[in-house]
Amino acid sequence: MIFCFSGTGNSRYIAQRIAEALQKTVIDLNARIKDNDTTTVDTGSDVIMVTPTYAWRIPKIVSEWMAKTKWTGAKRIWFVMDCGSEIGNAAKYNRSLAEQKQLHYMGTAQIIMPENYIAMFNAPQVDEAQQITAKAEPDIQAAIKCIQKKQEFPVPRNNLYDRLMSGPVNPIFYKMIVKADDFKASEACTGCGLCVRKCPMNNIQLREKKPVWGKNCTHCMACICYCPTEAIEYGKKSVGRPRYQFEKLTGVK
Template identity: 45%
Template sequence: MIVYFSGTGNSRFAAEFLSKQLNDELLDTGRHMKAGEKDTLHSDRPWVFVAPIYAWRMANVLADYIRSAELTGSKDAYFVLTCGGEIGNAGQYAAQLCKEIGLNYKGVLEVVMPENYITMFNAPGEEESRAIVAKAKPVLEQGGELIRKGKDLPAHKVGLLDKLKSGPINEGFYKFYVKADAFLATDACTGCGVCVEACPLNNIRLSDGKPVWNKHCTHCMACICGCPTAAIEYGKRSKGKPRYQCPKDEIL
């Protein structure tokens, strides 16, 4: 089973690509998180967990989901992590998670996709995004073939800087930066509620026709990048920046 979390579509792309290649079942955890479900999942085939990298480690929301779910059947677990640059020492934490819940860690696949974290960086334009996605396809094909054969994914070389990024820097990122306080809706907001539906953590509600953010945010960028009128800003950090959604016609 391929289990994924995605905010702007990069990890959804990777998951759907692998689902087609491996002819395997697909589960969107965002919908289950939104419904507040604690899942019991069964797969006779290896588990393939697909998620974005947040500060050089797999997104906490998927790691938490995996811990909370009851997983039966196969004990083998692969991790496919999408990133704007590189994954640091993310593999170590995925391996620790497997040890914690009794799975056999089979490695991590680094898949570089278009940058989407517009509260800190610039997202590429459509042409550049498509070029980056095109380069990701053979990486996914090669990783998918190893998964199909039951082989381990190649190990990554990890240096001291990688350990710092995925360790204390990641922890500081979540503690000091991952907050919803700076999100706001401009006068371009129509009150359509797309952001409310897009938020996997039910962190957004409409008040007097405008979105209001609560405290349970993971910075997945689903709201700001999915707004049909580009009415959501993250303080001044996002002003003038292009929004990003993985091109839907690139998925399969």
């Protein structure tokens, strides 16, 4: 079984590619987390967890969901993580999650995909995003082959920088950076409510037909990137930056 959490589509695309190759089912973790659904899942023996990289680990909301949810039949787990540049030492923490679930840890694969974190970085234009996605193809295929053969992924890089970012920097980043305080909607907002529906944390409400953000944000960028009128800004940091949706990459389905 394949579990997938995705903010703006990168991880969803990778999960779908793996699902097609393995003829497996993809479970949408966005929906399960949004619904607070922690009912038991009959996974079968092989579990593939596909997620983006948040602060050099898998998203905290995903690891928390894993801890709360019972899996039956699971024996092995592979982690596939996409990122704009690097996953740090995420593998160490993924191994620990596997041990907590009493599963054989089959490794962590890094897939570099287009950047979407416009609260801090520039998302690429369509041409560049397509090039990055095409360059990721061999890594996606390599991950699929390992899973098909029930082989462990190659051990990822693990230097001092990686250990620092996934270790002490991760909780600091969440505490200091991962907040919804700077999200605001301009007069261009139509009150369509798509941001409310896209938020996996139920952190957005419409008040007088305008979105209002709470304190429970994971910085998935779904609200700002999927807004049909680009009415949402993250302070001044997102002004003028292209919004990123994987689905809008021309020629990529």
